[in-house]
Amino acid sequence: MPTPSESVIQYHNRTKHQLNAYAKGPESLDWDDQPNPFRRFSGCETVKLPLPGAELSCAFADLDKPELIESQPLNLSNLGLLLELSFGLSAWKQFGPDRWALRCNPSSGNLHPTEAYLLCTDPDLMQPGVYHYVSHDHHLERRGRFTADTAAREVYIGLSSIHWREAWKYGERAFRYCQHDIGHALAAVSYAAACLGWSIELLGETADADIAAWLGLDRSDDFVATEHEAPDLFCRLHAAHAADGEFSTTHLPELAQSAEWFGKAERLSGRHFYRWPIIDEVSAQAIKPATVAERITLPSLDLPQPSHNLPASSLIRQRRSAQHFNGKSPDLPLADFHRMLAALLPNAKPPFSAWNWPAQVNMVLFVHRVDGLEPGLYLLPRTTNAAAELKPVCSADYVWQPVEAPFEFYRLTAGNVRQAAKTLSCHQPIASDSAFSLGMLARFADNVEAEAWRYRRLFWECGLLGQILYLEAEAAGVRGTGIGCFFDDAVHGVLGLKDNGWQSLYHFTIGEPLDDSRLQTFPAYAHLS
Incomplete structure (x- = not known):
């Protein structure tokens, strides 16, 4: 029986493109059954966010010195702006009868396997619970309501992947591309936070199982089996430049266990003609356990002004x-x-x-x-x-x-x-x-x-x-x-x-x-x- 590391390396070698052969993928694309690029949960209360499109005063070069950017108040309007600049729509394109959306976070094949969640424990901002962001409608779906109380007043952002969305087009290599997209998304939310004078702290020590429990991703009955979401990253939002005092996530398991959960994920595709079990296998072998928290010291760096220093x-x-x-x-x-x-x-x-x-x-x-x-x-x-x-x-x-x-x-x-x-x-x-x-x-x-x-x-x-x-x-x-x-x-x-x-x-x-x-x-x- 191969070890998890051996299994992952076998997957990597198996999914290499070679000069004489490409990695295994669908022989044809069922365009009529392309996965819906917008995940929605039926049976959830929605929270409207202020209309997107607001411009911020900071220029791109200002992000080189984020400590000098004035911090904006943490309210629903600015939180919506953070989500828009990270995961929201940037335009629509049309060619003949075909019309598709572009987003601020890029994605392989514009398939967007990445989903974004908010976990809020601050009742002054919104009712404490777990929320899913729908980029098309620019609103939040309340997936979970916390019934237990906590003194912590925090906002977290969680990222997950729907591997099926990528595999529909890219077959076995899709697991790689989903991970690329998570990296793009993390950088996107970091840039967006900096525009508001905020910052994102990646809680890199968190186990996948904990992220799944806290965001309701482990509720298998709420998802179509082949369209489940894999937990990836969990971040803490700082609505100021400095980290604020002692901090712990020890209260989150109790909140998640006490939560009242709502909604079921709507089906993304009807047929799932091709199946790629190797992706489920490598995903299981590459699960992240809880690890020791790592914090690295980064040097400051003076960059020349960009030639097109736009807002x-x-x-x-x-x-x-x-x-x-x-x-x-x-x-x-x-x-x-x-x-x-x-x-x-x-x-x-x-x-x-x-x-x-x-x-x-x-x-x-x-x-x-x-x-x-x-x-x-x-x-x-x-x-x-x-x-x-x-x-x-x-x-x-x-x-x-x-x-x-x-x-x-x-x-x-x-x-x-x-x-x-x-x-x-x-x-x-x-x-x-x-x-x-x-x-x-x-x-x-x-x-x-x-x-x-x-x-x-x-x-x-x-x-x-x-x-x-x-x-x-x-x-x-x-x-x-x-x-x-x-x-x-x-x-x-x-x-x-x-x-x-x-x-x-x-x-x-x-x-x-x-x-x-x-x-x-x-x-x-x-x-x-």
């Missing part, structure tokens, strides 16, 4: 995933490139202020068109010892030439790497027509063999870094997009890696977008007014 709330709402890039656009200015990479280094600004685990992911960059930088393959180490660890296990042909930059940065090899980037990213031109693309290289075997659940954490970190790149691209006047489809072992082969010590878990690309004039764009919440 942060506007920039968050305008974020899009580029579908095509202008392969003949001018070179990306070096200052913009440097700011993007510097923003990926662990530092005391959002979203790293909501991330309390040591960095495990480094960046391998395919540079195509950056002003003043020779095209080629580069490495951005994100920890002080990463380059020394990677150099002995990478290709002996690499030169490891230090590059002048405000951070540690190496050129591995010079030359045109556009075709390599395209081929490795499943032959997608978005990886070669951009200014640069990259792969996120994670310290893999040491983590997963130590604790199987860290597999998920590695993908969360990649998703968090992806969200940084999304917003930094917008602040540079360009656009980015995540790439989940790449040939895993071919990437490792190019780098000279020969085992599971390091694995590429996510790709990303940034450049000048080509907009499709056939698409119509409509306001996010016109249907509410």
Whole structure:
């Protein structure tokens, strides 16, 4: 019988795309039975939130110094704004008869497996209980009402995943993408909180079973069996910059046990023609137990001003995933490139202020068109010892030439790497027509063999870094997009890696977008007014 770590590694190897074969997925897509992108619970009281769309005064560059942003009052209006800027709609798109929503938090295939919950114990804000956020309607559904009392006055945000939503399109590899999306969502809520002068504290020690109990996710009769939600992360909201005194979650089990629960999840799909039992199996093997609380000290970092320093709330709402890039656009200015990479280094600004685990992911960059930088393959180490660890296990042909930059940065090899980037990213031109693309290289075997659940954490970190790149691209006047489809072992082969010590878990690309004039764009919440 394999151990949980062995099972997770087997899943990872099984779901790699290869140059001669893709990971197992549906042979065709049943578009008539595409999962509903909006989860709703029938039989729940709803709590209306003030109309979305309010703009905040802070600029995107202000988020570099979040301690200087004036804290807004914690009320229902601002709480609704936090949820909108994290998980709400950003626009509607239409092509012919097809119409779909975009959201502030990105998602693989725009399928949105991530669900967001509030757990509130502050009666001055709302009736204490558990609430589910419905982005389409911008309201809360009250899933649970606490009948026990507590002196604590707290607001928590919980995140979960509906694996079926991703698996409908991506098959066995979907579990990976769900974890990416959780990382994107955590970063999204961290950025949104900072816009309000608030912060998010990730309670990373919390066990999955506790999150499920506190949010009502373990109530199996309330969910369609194949559409259940897996608990992922649990965060505490600070409506001020400083952590406020002694704190404990010991009162939450009693509150959850005493709660009166309401509603049942509405079915997302009718047929479930394809089934992917491997996802349920790896999810069970990668369950997170309670762990020791970790808090890391992050350095401050002075970033150059972004070239497009828009109001942060506007920039968050305008974020899009580029579908095509202008392969003949001018070179990306070096200052913009440097700011993007510097923003990926662990530092005391959002979203790293909501991330309390040591960095495990480094960046391998395919540079195509950056002003003043020779095209080629580069490495951005994100920890002080990463380059020394990677150099002995990478290709002996690499030169490891230090590059002048405000951070540690190496050129591995010079030359045109556009075709390599395209081929490795499943032959997608978005990886070669951009200014640069990259792969996120994670310290893999040491983590997963130590604790199987860290597999998920590695993908969360990649998703968090992806969200940084999304917003930094917008602040540079360009656009980015995540790439989940790449040939895993071919990437490792190019780098000279020969085992599971390091694995590429996510790709990303940034450049000048080509907009499709056939698409119509409509306001996010016109249907509410």
